[in-house]
Amino acid sequence: MKRRNLLKYLSVLPLSGAVIGAESTFKPLMAEELGFLPHQQNTNQPRRIAAILTEYRPNSHADVIVGKYLEGYNQDQMAPYPESKIVSIFTEQVPENDMSRPMAKKYNIPIFRTVADALTLGGDSLAVDAVLLIGEHGVYPMNDKEQKQYPRFEMYLKITDVFRQYKKSVPVFNDKHLSYSWRQAKRMVEISKELKFPMLAGSTIPVSWRIPAVDTPFGKAQKYAVGISFSGLDIYGFHLLDGLQAIVERRKGGETGVKSVQCLEGTECWNYLDQNEWVKRLFDQAISHSETRVAGNLRELVKKPAVFIIDYNDGLKAAAFLMTGLVQDFTYAVDVEGQQEPFSTLMKLQAGKPHYHFGCLVKNIEIMFNTGKSPYPVERTMLSSGILDFALESRILGYQKLETPELSRVRYQCSPESYFFTKGWDSNGKRID
Numbered sequence: 001m002k003r004r005n006l007l008k009y010l011s012v013l014p015l016s017g018a019v020i021g022a023e024s025t026f027k028p029l030m031a032e033e034l035g036f037l038p039h040q041q042n043t044n045q046p047r048r049i050a051a052i053l054t055e056y057r058p059n060s061h062a063d064v065i066v067g068k069y070l071e072g073y074n075q076d077q078m079a080p081y082p083e084s085k086i087v088s089i090f091t092e093q094v095p096e097n098d099m100s101r102p103m104a105k106k107y108n109i110p111i112f113r114t115v116a117d118a119l120t121l122g123g124d125s126l127a128v129d130a131v132l133l134i135g136e137h138g139v140y141p142m143n144d145k146e147q148k149q150y151p152r153f154e155m156y157l158k159i160t161d162v163f164r165q166y167k168k169s170v171p172v173f174n175d176k177h178l179s180y181s182w183r184q185a186k187r188m189v190e191i192s193k194e195l196k197f198p199m200l201a202g203s204t205i206p207v208s209w210r211i212p213a214v215d216t217p218f219g220k221a222q223k224y225a226v227g228i229s230f231s232g233l234d235i236y237g238f239h240l241l242d243g244l245q246a247i248v249e250r251r252k253g254g255e256t257g258v259k260s261v262q263c264l265e266g267t268e269c270w271n272y273l274d275q276n277e278w279v280k281r282l283f284d285q286a287i288s289h290s291e292t293r294v295a296g297n298l299r300e301l302v303k304k305p306a307v308f309i310i311d312y313n314d315g316l317k318a319a320a321f322l323m324t325g326l327v328q329d330f331t332y333a334v335d336v337e338g339q340q341e342p343f344s345t346l347m348k349l350q351a352g353k354p355h356y357h358f359g360c361l362v363k364n365i366e367i368m369f370n371t372g373k374s375p376y377p378v379e380r381t382m383l384s385s386g387i388l389d390f391a392l393e394s395r396i397l398g399y400q401k402l403e404t405p406e407l408s409r410v411r412y413q414c415s416p417e418s419y420f421f422t423k424g425w426d427s428n429g430k431r432i433d
Helices: 005-012 061-071 100-106 115-120 152-166 182-195 235-246 268-274 276-286 356-372 380-396
Strands: 048-053 085-091 130-134 172-175 199-202 209-211 222-229 258-265 306-312 316-323 330-336 343-348
Touching: 005 085, 005 115, 005 356, 048 061, 048 115, 061 100, 061 356, 085 100, 085 343, 115 152, 115 276, 130 152, 130 356, 152 172, 152 182, 172 356, 182 199, 182 209, 182 380, 199 356, 209 356, 222 235, 222 276, 235 306, 235 316, 235 330, 235 380, 258 268, 258 380, 268 276, 268 306, 268 316, 276 316, 276 330, 306 380
Parallel strands: 048 085, 048 130, 130 172, 172 199, 222 316
Antiparallel strands: 209 343, 222 330, 258 306, 306 316, 330 343
């Protein structure tokens, strides 16, 4: 068997029988059978957080997430601050421009040599109330699908090994996609269900400031959806897909799974846009909200156009475009049953410090840390991770349309509430919500 075929075969083998939304004869031991203490919230004290990081340098995800806990939401050493407190840090790498050591010294936070020590504070019991896992940035290899192989899965296993050792678990937030590998992403969610701890993950895009400040109507059928963004297929493709998933998961019947995925680039991407009326119509509607669109000929501006084409089990069709050279923001449009005009919006980011959209994410993380309940399902990010993995597989297999029985088994229902933000920042760049 050729290497690529072997990798494809291995990627669809279940690591365990516990596939989300699927029946299985294999039943992993659950937390109560393992003698775990149930997760309990102590509301009298700030939550103690272990920050488990790949690296912490200026403008890294660690900087703009951990930095808000240390220096306030505006990162100006002034209120408002998140309620929870960082009490330990582990970094896998220490670059020349490392911030972890000087920040830890400044705020009197210990840095530990291992993940286990960061969770136990060097003792013999789980000593934190929550975990931030930020496996973004650092020097790591790329695979043949041009995915950077961040060790989120491996770091997550080290965290949950501590939970198993001390028969106790706490909420975990995982930044960005769960893993570059669908199989690993699925396993991470399975473990959270097995050990019964709250888990949240994903991009800043779904929770950022929206203009207009609207969400797709909850429980209404959707037929077509388009998203538009920019930058690399892996690094920003995930953000684009996670934003898309946040608005389509609200449709009638909830999330029903994805039956096929395809990636197209170059001329084939333009042909797809030209040959499908709904795609062109919703593309134009979405991009009308862009605040960064460059004037000029679309095909001359965008040198490497790409689209991820997604077919859902319930008939919803979606197209997610990466249009580098045309825009530098995230816009979406969706055909909703009973509405003459499509739903459409901009999910707006702040280009410089304090990177407001990361504050939006931290506010949602704090909901989970303080209530023990995730504001939105971790399955969203699991599915976004899987769609991206299979889209990049399609690309290296000659842009084939790939059937995805693994993703078709994903079922979940989000809540009717929305968790994005309706206000932005003032003239000084500070939050006004």
